[in-house]
Amino acid sequence: MHEVSLMQNLLEVVTRVAAKEGCDRVRVIHVRIGEMSGINEDSLRFAFDVLSKGTVSESGALEYERVPLMTRCRGCNGEFHPNDLVFSCPVCGGMDCEIVSGREMEVDYILTDDDTGMEQGDACGCNSVE
Amino acid sequence: MHEIHVGTDLREKNRLIAEENRDLIRKNGVVSLNIMSAPGAGKTSLLVNTIPHLRDRYSIGVIEGDLQTSRDAERIAELGIAVYQIQTGGVCHLDASMVHSALHRLDLDIIDLLFIENVGNLVCPAEFDLGEDARVMLLSITEGDDKPKKYPLMFRESRLLVLNKVDLLQYVDFDIDKAKGEALDINPDIEILELSCKTGEGIDGWISWIEKFYGKCRNG
Numbered sequence: 001m002h003e004v005s006l007m008q009n010l011l012e013v014v015t016r017v018a019a020k021e022g023c024d025r026v027r028v029i030h031v032r033i034g035e036m037s038g039i040n041e042d043s044l045r046f047a048f049d050v051l052s053k054g055t056v057s058e059s060g061a062l063e064y065e066r067v068p069l070m071t072r073c074r075g076c077n078g079e080f081h082p083n084d085l086v087f088s089c090p091v092c093g094g095m096d097c098e099i100v101s102g103r104e105m106e107v108d109y110i111l112t113d114d115d116t117g118m119e120q121g122d123a124c125g126c127n128s129v130e
Numbered sequence: 131m132h133e134i135h136v137g138t139d140l141r142e143k144n145r146l147i148a149e150e151n152r153d154l155i156r157k158n159g160v161v162s163l164n165i166m167s168a169p170g171a172g173k174t175s176l177l178v179n180t181i182p183h184l185r186d187r188y189s190i191g192v193i194e195g196d197l198q199t200s201r202d203a204e205r206i207a208e209l210g211i212a213v214y215q216i217q218t219g220g221v222c223h224l225d226a227s228m229v230h231s232a233l234h235r236l237d238l239d240i241i242d243l244l245f246i247e248n249v250g251n252l253v254c255p256a257e258f259d260l261g262e263d264a265r266v267m268l269l270s271i272t273e274g275d276d277k278p279k280k281y282p283l284m285f286r287e288s289r290l291l292v293l294n295k296v297d298l299l300q301y302v303d304f305d306i307d308k309a310k311g312e313a314l315d316i317n318p319d320i321e322i323l324e325l326s327c328k329t330g331e332g333i334d335g336w337i338s339w340i341e342k343f344y345g346k347c348r349n350g
Contacts, residue, residue: 002221002222002223002253002254002257002258005221005225006140009140009143010140013136013138013140014136017134017136021134023134027131028131036282036283036286037257038253038254038256038257038283084279084315085279085282085315085316086315086316087286087315087316087317087318088315088318095318096318099286104139105139105140105141105257106136106137106138106139106140107136107137107138107140108135108136108137109133109134109135109136109137110133110134110136111131111132111133111134112131112132112134113131113132114131114132115132
């Protein structure tokens with residue numbers, strides 16, 4: 001339900017990174033969203049479509065990677081996916097488990113056109129050589 | 131195409147402000163509880179029924195989160211308690227920056243116990259650290275015993291689960307053992323209390339929980 005405010009943060013981050021890299025158009029934004037993050041993919045995509053207008057991300061694609069929920073048992077160190085949200089270790093039965101993944105809400109990377117970030121003249125030397 | 135690594139957590143901004151809030155709260159010797167629930171579970175009623183039991187011994191402050199109205203804040207203000215209303219303007223949760231502004235408008239010097247009443251919602255408030263000392267989740271039995279599995283993050287993130295409206299248990303199909311069992315599956319450390327704001331049953335247990343928690347925070 002807070003996909004809109006998250007998308008605002010996301011677009012701010014992407015705009016900042018793009019400006020730093022000297023890029024005025026972002027092709028792909030790759031996000032990693034955990035299974036237990038409470039984020040709905042459709043709502044996030046909707047927020048992207050609406051809020052990206054007029055930003056460097058406008059014509060870009062949002063790539064959504066869902067990260068499975070994994071927990072580690074502090075008793076035996078085993079890692080497992082909690083079936084049916086029962087946080088007890090299937091190996092030793094321990095209940096003291098920490099979440100190691102599945103809470104992510106992050107921008108992993110962006111893809112831009114090849115000449116992004118290169119100084120003018122560095123992109124291709126052919127013309128000047130000729 | 132050219133790949134630029136970003137690796138930014140979208141909650142980072144909130145996390146940093148929450149840390150500032152935590153410093154501010156601790157520096158002033160305040161103990162804070164973030165009260166979360168679905169709409170209508172009885173958050174404001176719980177506060178209205180709690181404050182009279184504590185006000186002789188503690189100076190109390192309340193931050194009220196609401197989408198549009200100030201009705202909840204008015205109910206608290208009637209008790210003569212320092213209250214600051216945050217109207218989120220439709221945003222479905224409180225975040226750290228909203229609470230940060232509220233903290234600057236309260237006289238933290240003289241407050242011992244600060245209750246932060248979140249916006250009624252079982253999903254989003256769980257994602258936003260406000261800088262509070264503990265999260266308390268209120269579940270009223272009329273909402274159904276399936277809620278822990280449907281809204282796991284809320285149960286995972288809370289230190290205490292308060293089951294409200296237990297005076298209605300005989301009228302609704304709420305399996306209290308099932309709800310408690312599933313809450314414990316999701317969060318084996320969660321503490322659970324039962325009470326009714328209507329009859330006052332169980333309120334004493336809640337008051338002693340707050341006093342114990344307050345002591346633990348203040349004495350390290």
